[in-house]
Amino acid sequence: MTETGLPLAGLRVLDISSFIAAPAAAVVLGDWGADVIKVEGPEGDPNRRIMHDSSNYPKSEVNYPWQMDSRNKRSIVLDLKQADARAALDRLIAVSDILICNFPPPVRDKLRLAYEDVKKVNPKLIYASLTGYGESGPDRDRPGFDATAYFARSGLLDAQRYEGGPPGVPGPAQGDxxxxxxxxxxxxxxxxxxxxxxxxxxxxxxxxxNGLWSCGVIAQAALVGAFLPHRPPPDRPRSALGNIYRTADDRWLQLTIVRADKLWAPLCRAMGLEALIEDPRFATEPERRARAGELAGILSDTFATRPYEHWREALAAHSVTFGVISRPQDVPDDEQAVACGAVVETAIPDMPRTLADPIRLGFATPRVAHPAPALGEHGEEVLREAGVSAEEVASLKASGALR
Known part of the structure; x- marks a missing residue:
């Protein structure tokens, strides 16, 4: 299927947002055919520099965060503090289908970019707003990042920590x-x-x-007054059959056995622990739970005797549910990630592979990723398409409204 046949082809999107969550939504629309115009201020989206500005980003000669979150977009720089630039933006709004914005409400009001403002310019416009804490309530005006709003405020960080330990710090942009x-x-x-x-x-x-939705089991339990203590360490888990184990080659496996009545015997056979099948200490699930620490010790000692590849084959042969805890450095060689379309080739010279968005369609394949734009690279082109004359463009440049 050609790009013009993609499901969102013909739609024009104004991405008036910064950092990651809202721009990433625009990326997905662009992957499926939309024409995405990135509207930036004179300093540009901070995501252009975030790899260098944040200590939590792996460093590279390739500006991979910008390429990933701005692929297939066009860039225009408008200084929206200037009246002429704001008027030029209205010209773009008038011919667009979707506007994506993540300014906090007070900034939207100051720039006359609230929905009621732009609706007057284009009543058919879809206005998509991303906020940290929602559109109403005492915290509506607070800026939020995924670490603060998605992970911290929702309870996700606290729900995942081990007893006695601090909350973990999430990796960059996971909630975004x-x-x-x-x-x-x-x-x-x-x-x-x-x-x-x-x-x-x-x-x-x-x-x-979204953080609360992701933390749904724990958060919904709290809404009915149900709580669990913080997670005990792996050597004394709540259940030895839902626990992590280290292999001989320093890899980690996650056992997730929900139907223990069905998989207890296959697990024992896969691990060469047939004697445990009828062991009265572990004969039933209540007994296995009551002796979880003892059972975890047996399983831990056994997993430590062989490398991951052995356990992968043995557990799979007995249909035991498990997962390898992959390291980031494993992603480039993950054949399944390529086979399922999660890692794809690009047309970006210095970044030949990238992550695809997670949507899959039986009737179309997403657009190949092309390089993210330089700051203001398409400004004149975009305005002329919206009906702005060459003389008006020149005037905007002369005043500094268009960079």
């Missing part, structure tokens, strides 16, 4: 990318609404809301 998919879903619903009614609409999501 999950939240981006919620924003994409909201936009697609708005497109369906517009198809039925001809009307534009506001849609949105928040990092906090």
């Amino acid at each position: 990318r999950a939240t981006a998919m919620s924003l994409v879903s909201a936009i697609l619903m708005a497109l369906m609404h517009r198809m039925k009614t001809g009307e534009g609409s506001w849609v949105g999501t928040s990092l906090l809301g």
Whole structure:
């Protein structure tokens, strides 16, 4: 299928957002055919520099965060503090289908970029808003990042820590990318609404809301007054059959056996522990839970005798549910990640492979990733397509409204 045949081909998206969650939503729309125009201020999206500005990003000569989160976009630089630039943006809004914005409400109001403002310019526009904490409530105006709103405020960090230990610090943008998919879903619903009614609409999501949704089991339990103590360490787990184990070659396996009545015997056979099958200490699930530390010790000692590859074959042969705890450095050689379409080739010279968005369609394949734009690379081109004359473009450049 050609790019013009992609499901979102013909849609114009204004990505007036920064950092990761909202721009990543725009990436997904672009992957499936939309024309995404990145509207940046004079300093550019901070995501252009985040690899160097953040101590938590692996360093590389390739600006991979910018390439990943701005592939297939065009860039225009408008100084929206200037009236002429704000008027030029209205020209773009008038001919666009979707606007993605992650300014906090006070900034939107100051720039006249709230939904009610842009709706006057284009009543059919879909306005997609990403916030840290939601559109209402005492914290609506607070800026939020995924570490603070998605992970910390939602309870995810506390729910995952071991007893006596501090909450873990999440890796960069883990909550941002999950939240981006919620924003994409909201936009697609708005497109369906517009198809039925001809009307534009506001849609949105928040990092906090997505964090709570991801923490759903624990958070919903709390809503009915149910709590678990912090997770005990692996040597005395709640269940030895839902635990992590180290192999002889310093890899880690995650056992996740939900149907112990069905998989207890196969696990024992796979590990060469047939004597445990009828061992009265572990004969039933309540007994295995009561002696979880003792059983974990036996399993831990056994897993430590052989390398991961041995256990992978042995457990798989007996249909035992497990997963290897992959390291980031394993991703380039993960054949399954390539086979399922999660890692794909690009048309970016210095980044020949990238991560695909997680959507798969039986009737189309996503656009090949092309290089992310230089700052303001397409400004004049984008304005001329919106009907701005060459003389007006020259005037905007002269005033500094267009960079």
